[in-house]
Amino acid sequence: MAHYFIGLTGGIASGKSALEKAFAAHGVTVADADLIAREVVEPGQPALAAVVAHFGAGVLQADGRLDRAALRARVFDDDDERRVLEDLLHPAIRARMMAVCRNAPGPYAIAMIPLLTEGGGRTAYPWLDRILVVDAPPAVQMTRLMQRDSIDDSLAGKMMAAQATRAQRLALADDIVVNAGDVAHLQRAADELHARYLALANAARVP
Incomplete structure (x- = not known):
């Protein structure tokens, strides 16, 4: 490890x-934050539930997956909403990244x-x-x-x-x-x- x-x-x-x-x-x-950011908002993940609780079901696609374009439109020009999104996602991303790195061979x-x-x-x-x-x-x-x-x-x-x-x-x-x-x-x-x-x-x- x-x-x-x-x-x-x-x-x-x-x-x-x-x-x-x-x-x-x-x-x-290499633990890639962009890839991990996608993993933590897969259906069933706590981070996705937290995003939906704040932004509403309008940020979901019909199949229950995150509609990234819709979410991006919500936060792109709104600094407060972008910070909320970061607060919801970043702790899960950081924890997952650390786990991947610590469990890496070499x-x-x-x-x-x-x-x-x-x-x-x-x-x-x-x-x-x-x-x-x-x-x-x-x-x-x-x-x-x-x-x-x-x-x-x-x-x-x-x-x-x-x-x-x-x-x-x-x-x-x-x-x-x-x-x-x-x-x-x-x-x-x-x-x-x-x-x-x-x-x-x-x-x-x-x-």
Whole structure:
């Protein structure tokens, strides 16, 4: 079971998924907050019941599953409602992520948390030993986001502005990988960090 934990984060379209794959290629378990966020709102889960209790049955599809588009429309321009949703979901997501990481094989595991900075940083995730930030120039993020989601620069700008600033993310970082589009560089960075994290995890192992 893993005993050393890395938080992986970065801005939208910064290359988090590509770096996640590079670590996974080394056999490292990555607990993905986005995937876990879907798991905790499956039918029958307490978090889904809590969401419906607050937002109403209108956020459900006919089959009883969460209607993400309807919920997104409810909270996108309403900061108070978005905070309510976060308060309902984040504790369940954090608990599940920690369980996945602690039960991972190998000496260390990675928790990929796109909104780590916005979600409370180290205070919300005190069990993280280090934080790795994937950084990309804002212009590169904008271009990737527009291409990835087939959106214009106005919407892309709003999506980026809704997140923490680049400076706020970097202030949390123990390690930084700059991803300006060179896949080979990203792979080399993952290889080097994997070796470093193995060494740190082995040094931290309790005799």
